[in-house]
Amino acid sequence: GLSVGAGDRTDCQIYWSQTDGELRYVIRLEHTTTRPFQDAQLRCVPEGFILVRGSTSEIRGERSLAYRRGEDASFTLMQTQGEDLVGSKGTACQGSEVEVNGRLGLLVEEETDSTEKDLLWTDGPYIFALHGKGLSAEELLEIARNVTW
Numbered sequence: 001g002l003s004v005g006a007g008d009r010t011d012c013q014i015y016w017s018q019t020d021g022e023l024r025y026v027i028r029l030e031h032t033t034t035r036p037f038q039d040a041q042l043r044c045v046p047e048g049f050i051l052v053r054g055s056t057s058e059i060r061g062e063r064s065l066a067y068r069r070g071e072d073a074s075f076t077l078m079q080t081q082g083e084d085l086v087g088s089k090g091t092a093c094q095g096s097e098v099e100v101n102g103r104l105g106l107l108v109e110e111e112t113d114s115t116e117k118d119l120l121w122t123d124g125p126y127i128f129a130l131h132g133k134g135l136s137a138e139e140l141l142e143i144a145r146n147v148t149w
Contacts, residue, residue, distance in 0.1 A: 014106055014120070016095055023095045023108055024088040025120065032082065033125035039063050040079040040128070043146040046139065049073070073134030075143060085120065085127045098137075100144045107137055119144055 016025040037058045045051075045067060053066040061081035068074040092111040097104055098119070105121030119130040119140050128147060132140045 014104070014122075016106055018093075018095050022088060022090055023093050025086070025095075025106060025108075027085040027106075027120055027122065027127050029082070029084075029122065029125065029127065035125060037061050037063075037081055038149045040065070040077060040126070040147050040149045042077070042143065043148055045146075046143065049075070069134075073132075075130060075132040075135060075140070077143075077147065078129040078131075079149070080127045080129075081125050085129060087129075089118070098141060100141065105144070107140070109137060123147070123149070 013028045013030065014025065015028070016023060039056050040063050042065070046069070048069040049067040050069070051065065052068045054064065056063045061083070063079040065077045066074065089108055089110070091114070094109050094111055096107050098107045099105065100119070100121040101123065103121055103123060105119060108118040110116055115134045117132050117135065117137060117140055119132070121128050121144065126149065128144070130140060130144055132143070
């Protein structure tokens with residue numbers, strides 16, 4: 001697992017394991033916040049992508065933004081506050097630690113010919129999950145670096 005935080009104070013824990021091609025993860029924020037929910041925004045959207053869906057539920061502390069470029073490339077950004085993020089990838093995939101704006105995260109890439117990738121990280125009181133199709137790992141990281149709230 002990864003511990004992310006400043007000084008002696010841990011902001012979140014990212015636990016992940018990989019066995020026989022299956023990757024499982026749990027991202028847990030260590031502190032609750034009383035701040036009002038603030039919508040994530042993208043400072044810069046990659047060329048050719050258009051917003052096809054966006055929604056926010058302040059009550060549930062969630063935001064979703066979906067972008068598409070033609071038929072072959074898309075990405076969805078999920079922002080959550082206050083609840084653990086739990087998931088798994090049942091196909092042959094590889095997990096690796098990455099950095100997003102000075103914070104550690106988890107990049108999950110399928111090992112087959114699939115072009116799907118997931119990038120998970122935290123920032124302040126939020127957990128972010130970015131799912132991309134038809135994008136390289138570097139393109140996904142660049143999108144994540146442009147997330148603000």
